Amino acid sequence: MTVSPLPLAEFVVRVDNVIFSVDTDQNRLLVLLVQRQQPPFIGYWSLPGTLVRQGESLEAAAYRTLAEKIRVSNLYLEQLYTFGESDRNPTYGKRYLSVSYFALVRFADAELIVPGELPVQWFALSACPDLAFDHSKILAYGHRRLCNKLEYSPVAFDVLPEYFTLNDLYQFYSTVLGANFSDYSNFRSRLLKLGILQDTHQKVIRGAGRPATLYRFDREAFAALKDKPLVFV
Amino acid sequence: MTVSPLPLAEFVVRVDNVIFSVDTDQNRLLVLLVQRQQPPFIGYWSLPGTLVRQGESLEAAAYRTLAEKIRVSNLYLEQLYTFGESDRNPTYGKRYLSVSYFALVRFADAELIVPGELPVQWFALSACPDLAFDHSKILAYGHRRLCNKLEYSPVAFDVLPEYFTLNDLYQFYSTVLGANFSDYSNFRSRLLKLGILQDTHQKVIRGAGRPATLYRFDREAFAALKDKPLVFV
DNA sequence: ACAAAAGTGTTTACTTTACACCCATGA
DNA sequence: TCATGGGTGTAAAGTAAACACTTTTGT
Numbered sequence: 001m002t003v004s005p006l007p008l009a010e011f012v013v014r015v016d017n018v019i020f021s022v023d024t025d026q027n028r029l030l031v032l033l034v035q036r037q038q039p040p041f042i043g044y045w046s047l048p049g050t051l052v053r054q055g056e057s058l059e060a061a062a063y064r065t066l067a068e069k070i071r072v073s074n075l076y077l078e079q080l081y082t083f084g085e086s087d088r089n090p091t092y093g094k095r096y097l098s099v100s101y102f103a104l105v106r107f108a109d110a111e112l113i114v115p116g117e118l119p120v121q122w123f124a125l126s127a128c129p130d131l132a133f134d135h136s137k138i139l140a141y142g143h144r145r146l147c148n149k150l151e152y153s154p155v156a157f158d159v160l161p162e163y164f165t166l167n168d169l170y171q172f173y174s175t176v177l178g179a180n181f182s183d184y185s186n187f188r189s190r191l192l193k194l195g196i197l198q199d200t201h202q203k204v205i206r207g208a209g210r211p212a213t214l215y216r217f218d219r220e221a222f223a224a225l226k227d228k229p230l231v232f233v
Numbered sequence: 234m235t236v237s238p239l240p241l242a243e244f245v246v247r248v249d250n251v252i253f254s255v256d257t258d259q260n261r262l263l264v265l266l267v268q269r270q271q272p273p274f275i276g277y278w279s280l281p282g283t284l285v286r287q288g289e290s291l292e293a294a295a296y297r298t299l300a301e302k303i304r305v306s307n308l309y310l311e312q313l314y315t316f317g318e319s320d321r322n323p324t325y326g327k328r329y330l331s332v333s334y335f336a337l338v339r340f341a342d343a344e345l346i347v348p349g350e351l352p353v354q355w356f357a358l359s360a361c362p363d364l365a366f367d368h369s370k371i372l373a374y375g376h377r378r379l380c381n382k383l384e385y386s387p388v389a390f391d392v393l394p395e396y397f398t399l400n401d402l403y404q405f406y407s408t409v410l411g412a413n414f415s416d417y418s419n420f421r422s423r424l425l426k427l428g429i430l431q432d433t434h435q436k437v438i439r440g441a442g443r444p445a446t447l448y449r450f451d452r453e454a455f456a457a458l459k460d461k462p463l464v465f466v
Numbered sequence: 467a468c469a470a471a472a473g474t475g476t477t478t479a480c481t482t483t484a485c486a487c488c489c490a491t492g493a
Numbered sequence: 494t495c496a497t498g499g500g501t502g503t504a505a506a507g508t509a510a511a512c513a514c515t516t517t518t519g520t
Contacts, residue, residue, distance in 0.1 A: 006286045006287070007286065007287045008245060008284050008285065008286055008287065009246065009285050009286055009287045009288070009289065010243060010244070010245070010327075011243070011244040011245070011246050011285075011330070012241060012243070012244070013242065013244050013317075013330060051241050052241065052242050052244075052317075053239045053240065053241055053242055054239070054240045054241065054242045054328075055242070055319055055320070056242065056319060057317060057319040058315065058317040058330075060319070079314060079315060081312060082291065082312065082315040082332050084246075084285075084290060084291040084332070085290075087288070094243075095287075097244070097246060097291075097330070097332075099315050099317070099330075165499085166499085166500090167498080167499075182483095183482095183483070183484065183485085184499095184500095185484090185485085185500075185501080185502090186482070186483065186484085188499095188500075188501090189501090189502095190481095190482090203490095205491070205492085206498085207491095207492080207497080207498080208491065208492050208493075208496070208497045208498065209490080209491060209492080209496085209497045209498030209499065210489060210490040210491055210497080210498060210499040210500075211490070211491065211498095211499075212498080212499060212500090213499085213500090398472085399472085399473085400471080400472075415509095415510090416509095416510065416511065416512080417472095417473095418473075418474080418475090418511090418512085419509070419510065419511085421472095421473075421474090422474090422475095423508095423509090438518070438519085439471085440470080440471080440518095440519075441469070441470045441471065441518065441519045441520075442469085442470045442471025442472065442517080442518060442519075443470080443471055443472040443473075443516060443517040443518050444471090444472075444517070444518065445471080445472060445473090446472085446473090
């Protein structure tokens with residue numbers, strides 16, 4: 001850690017969250033956006049973000065931003081990427097660094113906190129406007145990560161209800177990855193063969209048709225397979 | 234970007250590089266370390282890093298650190314992860330944020346710049362000491378990334394000479410992933426079937442044995458397959 | 467002629483894909 | 494009894510792993 005002879009940059013660090021959710025009823029992948037009330041980019045939609053406070057870890061700042069916008073019981077959160085602009089911000093006279101986080105929340109119990117002044121809203125990813133700053137780039141990056149994660153990691157179970165049918169799981173995957181990502185019956189057999197789903201022997205009836213079996217994610221069985229690469233798609 | 238009522242943290246941002254190289258002659262995966270001359274952790278080895286200067290992008294800082302330690306003609310560089318301590322550093326009175334970068338350089342032409350005071354050295358990953366700060370954690374993270382990258386992305390070609398034999402490529406993979414990562418003949422057929430290697434029809438003789446064909450990476454052919462997932466192992 | 471390294475081919479087991487078909491329920 | 498969604502099975506194609514074998518060079 002040599003002391004540099006040239007002046008160091010002083011930074012204010014932002015955390016910006018790409019918060020996804022899946023509305024399986026309407027088959028839509030959603031992203032949470034807030035509308036800016038101040039310049040620059042006034043009126044534009046942007047990712048929910050915040051400035052990191054004294055004594056606050058990056059992850060804590062990410063959780064705080066999330067908690068300011070929605071109440072959720074279950075979620076998956078991980079760091080995405082750090083974007084650094086090289087020129088100083090005129091307002092603060094300092095440089096901004098944006099550490100982005102990627103979150104996936106359960107739609108059914110994601111209750112939006114809509115304060116008077118700051119519009120917060122789910123957007124279908126397919127109908128998403130141009131965002132402020134470089135947030136469209138961050139969003140695209142987050143979407144790629146989400147698709148990849150689904151293939152080899154059990155994030156879906158962090159966000160599905162505790163008990164779910166194989167069709168619920170399939171709908172979830174279809175909505176994120178697009179239809180034709182896989183044949184339903186092959187998806188079934190693949191997932192069941194992994195041995196990470198517990199059959200509860202309970203059935204659920206939803207309208208017409210044969211009752212579906214309820215499964216739950218078996219965390220112990222999954223932990224035992226931690227080193228083996230899993231393929232969900 | 235709401236102005237927060239609570240005091241914001243002021244940051245000094247470091248860039249720390251996990252710089253890997255592969256010595257295919259000795260079958261060793263190497264990482265570049267520097268020995269600390271100041272407290273804390275005086276005498277400990279650490280990842281080469283630097284503080285980000287005014288007007289300097291994160292990536293530029295990563296390249297600068299690299300260029301201060303080694304001269305290379307070819308390399309692969311990407312951002313790894315951002316580690317943020319939540320408590321302020323006593324020396325600077327500010328918080329540190331460490332944005333880590335992951336680099337892979339060609340060993341043959343990585344010429345170490347050894348200044349008088351600051352020892353810089355390649356370490357075999359298998360014989361790597363405990364590092365200063367949380368750098369062992371960062372290194373482990375970088376190693377995992379390297380192994381994953383090799384499986385689905387053509388980083389090896391950024392770091393192999395322009396013309397190489399299939400055995401060179403195999404040695405490279407073996408050294409990083411460990412022997413028994415794959416049978417040589419199966420590796421050959423898999424790589425050739427991808428269609429991203431150009432046969433130059435030139436042969437090279439290295440000691441005894443049948444001359445080997447020289448190949449080169451076919452960037453156009455690879456670009457055409459960009460959307461299809463490739464498997465190198 | 468033999469060792470060494472490059473390169474080819476083959477056998478076997480497994481996965482993936484596409485699709486046909488049966489099952490259990492409500493209307 | 495038929496529509497609807499749940500669930501099983503299977504044939505064909507493709508991939509992976511192990512390994513035997515051939516080819517071309519230096520010594």
